[in-house]
Amino acid sequence: MTHGISRPRVLALAAVLFLGACSGEQQFVSPGDPQSSPSGNFVAHAENDSEVRVTDRDGGEVFRKTYEHDRVYEGDGVGVVWLSGKDQLWVIVPRGGAERVEAGPDGKWTAVADELPGEITRMG
Template identity: 65%
Template sequence: MRALAVLAALVLLLGGCGDDSGDRFVRPGAPKNSPSGKFVAHAESASEVRVTDRNGGDVFRKSYEYATSSRADGIGVVWLEKKDQLWVLVPGDTSERVEAGPDGVWTAVEAELPGEITRLG
């Protein structure tokens, strides 16, 4: 339950920030590079997440439309600070860790938020 409270705070933070300085969240029209610089996270809309390689090729894409269809909050999307691991925060639902597996294929797995992400809120 604590993760859901943190998630709600992060979503409020995401919606309430007007100043982008130091903001780590990915937003439509404001993609963010991964810590290694090898990947870029894009928020295609309030419910669509995409990760590309340096050349712009898709390595991951997922719609969270089901989670945002009845809410206007949108989702939160943020990289870990020192690892190419993307976190997708779904309002009122759960969080997903998005990263490449040993085979290089990017997948999303439901996971509890790490402390680094919860401290952002």
């Protein structure tokens, strides 16, 4: 078990996120298809299959992280999704758990390992 969810569940959620990104739903982020946060103040970018970046609306970078993960299949990559109604980004790492990415009280964006919220687990 990884951060409260099983590996098969992480794989299923990553697949759902990938399919959602392909369908063009607004909260999903994929390489070449950045998405605005619910407030419209931030934009999440999936630079490739392992790098996630968040910018402010003027393009200034507020967060960047490269996620190390095992690749079992060609194209395995992190899943990136905005929580609806809140400027909170979730990154699902294949066989590695999940992280919540958001601004703290000081305005600095950080990533913290966390259990996925129900809104996202219901997608799988």
